[in-house]
Amino acid sequence: MDDLRRPTGFLFTLLGLILTLYGLFDSGVRAPLDANINVNLWCGVALLVFGGCLLWLSYRAKS
Amino acid sequence: MTLTFIDYLSLIIYFAFVLGIGYMAKRRIATSEDFLTSRHSVPVWITSLAFIAANLGAQEMIGMCASGAKYGLMTAQFYWLGAVPAMIFVGLFMLPFYYGSKARSVPEYLKLRFDEKTRGLNAFTFAVMTIFSSGISMYALGLMFELVLKWSFTQSVLLSAAIVLVYTLLGGLTSAIYNEVVQFFLIVLGFAPLSILAVEKAGGWQGLSSHLQPVMTHTWKYTRHASENPMGVEIFGLVAGLGFALSFGYWCTNFLVMQRAMAADTIHGARQTPLIAAFPKILMPFVVIFPGIAAVALMAMSTGYHLPLKATGGYDYDQVLTTLMAQLYPSGMLGIGLTALMASFMSGMAGNVTAFNTVFTYDIYQSYFNKNAPDQHYLWIGRVTTVVGVALSIATAYLATAFNNIMDFLQLVFAFVNAPLFATFLLGMFWKRTTGHGAFWGMVTGLAAGALTLSLTVAENKGGWIAHLHEFPSSMAQNFWIAIISWTACLIVTILISLFTAPKPETELHNLVYGVTDLPHEAGAPWYKRPGPLAVVVGLVLIIVNIIFW
Numbered sequence: 001m002d003d004l005r006r007p008t009g010f011l012f013t014l015l016g017l018i019l020t021l022y023g024l025f026d027s028g029v030r031a032p033l034d035a036n037i038n039v040n041l042w043c044g045v046a047l048l049v050f051g052g053c054l055l056w057l058s059y060r061a062k063s
Numbered sequence: 064m065t066l067t068f069i070d071y072l073s074l075i076i077y078f079a080f081v082l083g084i085g086y087m088a089k090r091r092i093a094t095s096e097d098f099l100t101s102r103h104s105v106p107v108w109i110t111s112l113a114f115i116a117a118n119l120g121a122q123e124m125i126g127m128c129a130s131g132a133k134y135g136l137m138t139a140q141f142y143w144l145g146a147v148p149a150m151i152f153v154g155l156f157m158l159p160f161y162y163g164s165k166a167r168s169v170p171e172y173l174k175l176r177f178d179e180k181t182r183g184l185n186a187f188t189f190a191v192m193t194i195f196s197s198g199i200s201m202y203a204l205g206l207m208f209e210l211v212l213k214w215s216f217t218q219s220v221l222l223s224a225a226i227v228l229v230y231t232l233l234g235g236l237t238s239a240i241y242n243e244v245v246q247f248f249l250i251v252l253g254f255a256p257l258s259i260l261a262v263e264k265a266g267g268w269q270g271l272s273s274h275l276q277p278v279m280t281h282t283w284k285y286t287r288h289a290s291e292n293p294m295g296v297e298i299f300g301l302v303a304g305l306g307f308a309l310s311f312g313y314w315c316t317n318f319l320v321m322q323r324a325m326a327a328d329t330i331h332g333a334r335q336t337p338l339i340a341a342f343p344k345i346l347m348p349f350v351v352i353f354p355g356i357a358a359v360a361l362m363a364m365s366t367g368y369h370l371p372l373k374a375t376g377g378y379d380y381d382q383v384l385t386t387l388m389a390q391l392y393p394s395g396m397l398g399i400g401l402t403a404l405m406a407s408f409m410s411g412m413a414g415n416v417t418a419f420n421t422v423f424t425y426d427i428y429q430s431y432f433n434k435n436a437p438d439q440h441y442l443w444i445g446r447v448t449t450v451v452g453v454a455l456s457i458a459t460a461y462l463a464t465a466f467n468n469i470m471d472f473l474q475l476v477f478a479f480v481n482a483p484l485f486a487t488f489l490l491g492m493f494w495k496r497t498t499g500h501g502a503f504w505g506m507v508t509g510l511a512a513g514a515l516t517l518s519l520t521v522a523e524n525k526g527g528w529i530a531h532l533h534e535f536p537s538s539m540a541q542n543f544w545i546a547i548i549s550w551t552a553c554l555i556v557t558i559l560i561s562l563f564t565a566p567k568p569e570t571e572l573h574n575l576v577y578g579v580t581d582l583p584h585e586a587g588a589p590w591y592k593r594p595g596p597l598a599v600v601v602g603l604v605l606i607i608v609n610i611i612f613w
Binding site for chain 1: 083391
């Protein structure tokens with residue numbers, strides 16, 4: 001419990017992973033107003049990177 | 064707006080996660096202070112993010128986006144002129160006394176500094192206000208989900224309240240604070256893409272500006288006269304009302320946010336809390352206000368987006384955020400966006416509940432009903448109060464469905480209730496001569512003066528129950544001026560009565576008042592851990608943002 005970065009990192013990695021995979025395998029899913037951008041893929045990757053950074057910070061501090 | 068399985072999956076993962084945090088925080092709870100105050104154990108980066116997240120309720124998110132569409136970039140004054148300078152002030156000058164006094168709550172500080180009646184008045188008004196705000200915000204959310212997602216009002220209100228109840232009951236303040244950090248990240252990551260997509264779709268900031276009236280994209284430029292801007296305020300009302308009375312009143316005296324800073328593990332951490340929180344706070348307008356401004360441009364550009372309409376005619380600005388989300392987020396990201404909205408609601412509600420149970424247990428129950436019980440009894444009372452607080456919030460939410468006008472009135476009152484308090488704390492902390500009688504009657508007069516002004520003036524058909532002495536061009540202007548008047552009334556009455564009553568001896572004022580307190584030494588710490596240099600950097604960033612968007 002002392003290092004909040006770890007559980008938070010896992011949460012965002014998981015959410016990011018789901019969204020990235022959805023964006024990759026169902027890449028035709030687009031927003032009504034803008035069909036050019038694969039929002040799920042971009043946002044999924046962003047969440048994944050953020051979660052990964054938290055995990056990296058947490059494990060680096062531990063070791 | 065229809066949701067798919069993936070959207071619900073994000074929401075369910077988030078619910079499971081907050082409950083998990085609550086369960087993990089539970090191991091730390093042994094005494095009433097563990098449960099209610101976290102006993103000065105929380106690292107500073109966590110208190111800082113919780114400090115702003117507790118204030119980022121769903122109503123704030125929906126309301127700021129709505130104001131962005133209605134008033135344009137002037138809405139950012141709530142952050143750049145209002146919140147941030149007040150946060151710098153409280154970190155530099157007030158937290159040494161809140162934290163150093165070892166008070167467990169803001170009302171308890173008043174008891175230590177002044178007397179029992181001052182504490183009682185503050186604790187009581189705070190408790191009532193907290194429950195009503197929490198209920199009103201729950202009502203707003205339930206209504207929104209009913210409208211947008213066709214979820215039942217009862218089910219969404221009860222489900223979200225039940226989850227907040229479980230995690231605050233399990234881990235107390237620590238659990239609420241830890242979850243607020245996660246909620247803060249979710250709010251930013253869930254709403255920032257909306258802002259980016261909306262502004263990008265509108266052709267970037269330049270393109271967006273070219274489709275809007277110039278007043279929509281400036282903060283200061285159109286404030287010479289109230290008639291120049293849709294907010295209906297001129298520079299004096301804006302600076303003295305919003306920038307001073309309202310914002311300092313809220314950010315420097317409200318226990319809801321102060322509780323987060325007071326949970327920090329050292330006095331240095333407590334002082335850094337609002338200063339570090341000021342950095343993300345400066346950036347929040349880009350996340351919460353920009354989508355609203357972009358929405359108006361998107362409509363002007365005939366992209367296919369339309370501002371939602373009310374059944375009675377006119378634009379329903381409160382729906383801008385959700386309709387924009389439905390248009391710019393595909394299924395998948397939509398789930399993250401809704402999870403962010405849910406997270407903002409929960410952080411606001413948990414903030415209210417954890418502040419309410421502390422004030423009730425220590426400042427009302429322990430001081431008026433049962434003074435000398437063993438600590439385990441207060442822990443039990445704290446838990447019971449948590450349940451009662453959530454139940455009362457739900458009751459208020461249902462009350463709001465039946466008595467809309469009363470809730471409107473209460474919101475008008477809550478809008479200025481903190482303003483006079485800032486005069487009380489300012490005098491109490493920096494003028495040794497201030498007395499308990501002065502503080503008490505100053506607070507009473509300040510509130511009465513505010514209520515009286517509200518009853519004598521009218522704006523947008525609100526207020527003026529006794530007479531129509533003056534009509535303000537907008538509710539905002541009315542609100543700002545009421546805050547100025549009630550702050551001034553409190554200041555004058557507190558000073559006058561203090562001069563005619565006996566002050567506390569100086570020996571009793573250690574750690575409570577400037578001049579008889581040993582201020583914490585920061586020498587030796589790196590600059591970014593010292594309040595002074597941190598405040599200068601925040602101030603510089605603030606000035607730059609103000610210049611860019613003036």
